[in-house]
Amino acid sequence: MKTLITTLIAVLMTIVSNAQEPLHISNFNMLNNTSWEGQLTYKDYQSGNQRSVDTKMQIEIKGDRLITNIQYTYEPKKNNSSSVKLKKNGTYFGNERIISNTLDNGIRTFITTYKGRDNGKKATMYITHQFSQHAYKVTKEVQYDHSNERFIRNTYQYLKL
Numbered sequence: 001m002k003t004l005i006t007t008l009i010a011v012l013m014t015i016v017s018n019a020q021e022p023l024h025i026s027n028f029n030m031l032n033n034t035s036w037e038g039q040l041t042y043k044d045y046q047s048g049n050q051r052s053v054d055t056k057m058q059i060e061i062k063g064d065r066l067i068t069n070i071q072y073t074y075e076p077k078k079n080n081s082s083s084v085k086l087k088k089n090g091t092y093f094g095n096e097r098i099i100s101n102t103l104d105n106g107i108r109t110f111i112t113t114y115k116g117r118d119n120g121k122k123a124t125m126y127i128t129h130q131f132s133q134h135a136y137k138v139t140k141e142v143q144y145d146h147s148n149e150r151f152i153r154n155t156y157q158y159l160k161l
Contacts, residue, residue, distance in 0.1 A: 021101045022090025023110055028066050030133055031059045038136075038158030040072070043151070045119055057136075057158055070156075096127060107132045118142045118153060126150065134160045 036057040044051045054073040059066065065083045072078045084094040091098055096112035103109075112127045126141040136158040143150040 023086055023093060023098055023101055024090055025061060025064050025066070025086055027103075027108055028059075028061055031066075031131060031136070032061045034059050035161040036136055036158035037161055038156065040154060040156050042154035055156065055158075057156075059136075093129075096125075118144070121145070125153075136160070 036059070038055055038057070039052045040055050041050055041052045043049075053075065056071045056073070058069045061067070062083075065085050067081065067083050069081045070079060086093060087095075093110070093112050096114045098110055098112050100109070100111040107130055109128065109130045112129070114125050114127075116123060116125055118125070122145040124143045124145070126143070128137075128139045128141070130137045136156075138156045140153045140155070141150040142153045
């Protein structure tokens, strides 16, 4: 009986300690109706070098969705708009599982993960989102299956206009 109770307590403590603070749409209020200017830096697989492209971005909240519009200064054909909804009581950012969510000195940082393909290879992606009143940064890291190493695939870094 003691072993059962000890095991149950250990399992409950593990579940509680691994639980992440859910993300709420209100966590993004400081970004609502804002404009940003910055750069996309990415790994060019053809050359193996890092490339940078100037970008602009607008963010707004519509209901329970975060809407971003990105314009690429020199490649307008690549412009895109995305809409992300928080799911499963704030434990998913779109289809990406939230594995960390913190607020420290006015900087919200949350990390998401999902499985996919990069450069034709199966991989796990890790996306780190960081934002404050004046700065916004998203970094995508890739870890190929059967590898212990991650590398930065791309980074969007913006300052508020």
